[in-house]
Amino acid sequence: MPSFNKQTRISPRKMVLLALMITLSMGLHAAESMMPLLFPMPGIKLGLANIVTVICLFIFYPRDVFIIVTLRVILVGFVAGSFLTPGFWISGSGAILSFLAMAAACRFPKYSAVGISLVGAVAHNIGQLAMVSVLMGNQAVFYYLPWLLVWAVPMGLLTGFSAKAAIKALRKTGLDGTMGMY
């Protein structure tokens, strides 16, 4: 098979898995928007959908994960009717920044899924807060940063352990590891 085909063609199996992951993350993303506000700022979310991002980082190339994250944010924007609204930008910047931070953290093999999730949770909150600050033209919102850092710990642990369990389960089915090599 010519090598360029390897780059552009996606196997049906991978496509199904990618779609599955997008759906899963959309579900989590939607679920957390039903949760009560934790902070006196609209749009700030916990980041449950990060569970999927962590799992995906272990089984896909970062490039694929980026697609999953971006599509998730856009699709939830459509489904929830929040596309291009402040809530959309806030969750979008949180999701993208946490993806970038976690993708970087993956390069250090000393961190387990839990450590990567912690990094992701912190980045997620910083990303959201930064967008709130930009939208409101107000730097005072960074007053809440320490609170958001504290919240990142239980959230990071929750997503980390969930992802760890899921990755282990996936490993048994043989869907892991080699998956990124497609």
Place this chain on the structure above:
Amino acid sequence: MSRHDWILLAGIVFAAAIGFAFQAFFGNPSEDQMLVLHLTAPAYGSAEASAPEDAGVFRGIKVERTTAEALEGISIADLESGGEERYWQIQGANGPLTLHFAPGQGIEIIEAQCPDQICVRTGFIRKAGQSIVCVPNEVMVALQTAEPTKDKGDVDAILQ
């Protein structure tokens, strides 16, 4: 969890602790805190009605307790853009009231269907704890912080 994960966790908690210590030392930036614009109008039913999910934010001012009817003519994205001078109408018991947002000056009612125009005469409000009231229209426009009990400063109530 690996040892490195634990170190990371400790690092986050430490950073948060430094943040809190920093705040405790330098105090609360209350001057710059986000304001909530509280609108009470007959269209919203009783005063106990809760704020809808889609409360908008514009330039540090959040509009709460709004209904589609109340914000007719302006989308939340409009409020978002902030910084821009804005006019919008809300429905009072006697008829429409026109609200005016001017950057740097605050919010005022510039037009209302009421006999004595007390609301219009009130002029701009811009600080947390201030409000404009139009009794005939049963409309109240109030600026609050996220913690309204602290808006009155060290005062428990204002005698009008």
Place this chain on the structure above:
Amino acid sequence: MRGKKRMRTSLVKALQVASLLSLSLCLLLTGCGRESEASSYSSTRFLMGTVVSIEIHTNSAAKAVPTKAQLQEAVIGALHRMEEVEAQTNRYEATGSSDCQRIAEAAGTGTYVPVREDLYLLLDKVRQRNHPLIDLSLGPLIDVWDKARESETLPASEAVAEALGRTGMDKVLLSREVPSAEGKGTGQEEDYAGSVMLTQKGMSLDFGAVAKGYAVEKAWDSLRASGLPIYGIINAGGNIKTLGQKPDGSPWKIGITDPMEKTQTMGNLTLDPDEAVATSGDYQKYFEVDGVRYHHLLEPVTGYPGMYNRSVLIVASDGFDTDYYSTLLFLMPAEEALALAEKLPEIETIIVSRENQIYVSSGLKRRIEWTYQGGYSIVTP
């Protein structure tokens, strides 16, 4: 084999930790919500021509902490009590069925109109005090000035004189008896406390000078009667009454509106537990002609707004007294008003005269902290 087993146990462990964490997170979320909900309750209504807000908090030291429903019931009950007062004394009710409106309708027909307790008590109290400056029959005159305020033009002096001719407490007759023909079979007869007759056609009563303070007092009674371990504040714009003491033992602090700059305060006043305060001010309802404020506080002898003062604040234990005396003292020259306040042990006062001089009665001097920037001077007699 062993490795797989270990992997499985660690998977179970991870799941356990994850579920525990999420469980604790949920508990934390719901826990926070409940705590903040139960400790206080407040409600705001448009009542008696103003914004009324009642705010109560649970005394955390109390043995039996009230539920949110109990707090809500207490606040709604107090607001309802104020609604009752309004339903009797309101002159502007759209349906025209308030006691006050029924009295006006029967004016000059020589018939006694049955009235309920609150209206009867208010009239009786004011009659007993019998001060020429407090007149509850100013309805026709107030109508003239309401119209003037809407059109922002001074009323013709003939119109004022004519309206003044239809006022006077001597033309208001009050009886403890309820006419037997009235209210029979309507189920209301037991509510009537007496009856009122206006002897001249075109007369009407206006309770604006005292109704709000009285209603605040009744709302306070209602909150007290709930028996809950609560503290709080009733704020009806120009009339406030405190309920109980704050948990930290500090006095209640009330910001006083600056008559010249009505979105600002000119000072802070401390209030004791269960103490009331009211202001009458020329800035509350007015129109201006040639830089002169024509406001809603009318002088019953001349028929024109009182021109001596900008605002008068009264502190007393009874809400009715604060409202009554703030109107009365407002219509007197500042020195005279201060002298009267010093003579009466039940009230304390702060008077801002038209000349921007501030008079403070002796009992309040240590209880006020001025914050105004300038424009006023404090007179020490």
